[in-house]
Amino acid sequence: MSRLALIAGAGALPAELAAHLPDRPLVCAPDGIAPEGLQVDLPFRFERLAPFLRALGDRGIDTVVMAGAVHRPRLDPALFDRETASLVPGLLAALQGGDDAALRWIIALIEDFDLRVLGVADLAPDLIVAEGVLSARAPGPAEQADADRGLAVLAALDPVDVGQGCIVASGQCLAVEALFGTDAMLADTARHRPLREPQTGGVLVKRAKAGQDLRADLPTIGPATIAGARAAGLTGLCLQAGRVIVLDRACTLAEADAAGIALWAVP
Incomplete structure (x- = not known):
């Protein structure tokens, strides 16, 4: 059976999506973001994105959905691990292309860690x-x-x-x-x-x-x-x-x- 992680941003969408799911997902959120009406199980920082994605696999997660507003973060160079730091040039290039380009880059990265990415429409078409x-x-x-x-x-x-x-x-x-x-x-x-x-x-x-x-x-x-x-x-x-x-x-x-x-x- 698929195990789902919800990467939650700000606003009401993450909780409304979670309410439409048959089982409670593992709720993850960037540090400093508190989605409305949801308790965060696993906070993470973008400077340590690679260890975070690897931790999802270690917890048995095989599917990810993203929901809610996430604004472009201010990154602290002192907090990067070596693997995530190596990804920064690709991320910065994607950010120059606009929001959709940046999200495509993030989705591709998640998939590189053998995680499937689904959308809100896949999981809660009634929304x-x-x-x-x-x-x-x-x-x-x-x-x-x-x-x-x-x-x-x-x-x-x-x-x-x-x-x-x-x-x-x-x-x-x-x-x-x-x-x-x-x-x-x-x-x-x-x-x-x-x-x-x-x-x-x-x-x-x-x-x-x-x-x-x-x-x-x-x-x-x-x-x-x-x-x-x-x-x-x-x-x-x-x-x-x-x-x-x-x-x-x-x-x-x-x-x-x-x-x-x-x-x-x-x-």
Whole structure:
């Protein structure tokens, strides 16, 4: 029988994923990260990544899933073991290529230690949004047009591995998600919208990047996303079906309905 390790980042996703699993996984987390609602069994440091991965095999782990937010760490050169230090040039080169390139490098490294890597969609498909309208209100023509524009913007950014979201209102791209994530993009939009038209309306579009390895860093929304969208004056959220995680779905949909926000997923 497979033994699973959950490499947990910040936020609610690790606990929600663990609740969907038949058996409790070995919960691992980078030093300094405390996933919400989960006790960490095995903390680790990125400077000692090789010994950590070897320790998983020693514990009988054969499968790994990654879930939750992990920001790029500050590395302490004094803490590296020799084997992990030898990996640093490859990691730094991958980081220059963007988040997806870095995650591909990490997945390949985990597999080099004879560990299988699965994604959230493999283990808890119910967390992934299906095509259709999720909210009480369906999007109107203007919102659908903004969503189409947003999807085109994100498709144009695919080759440079920039982000998984953008905001479009009246056909204008107000913001593109970059390193600081969706919450920061929404907060920045809320701060700047009073300064120019259109001051309200618009759609947040979330989708995976073309060619992205879907075993890590799937786009994720939850109640906080709805709160941020409401503060930014948005009226719609368009998601990519089969590629976006919806956390605490009942609460997320209730918050969207209370805010009058249309929430839907497209192929």
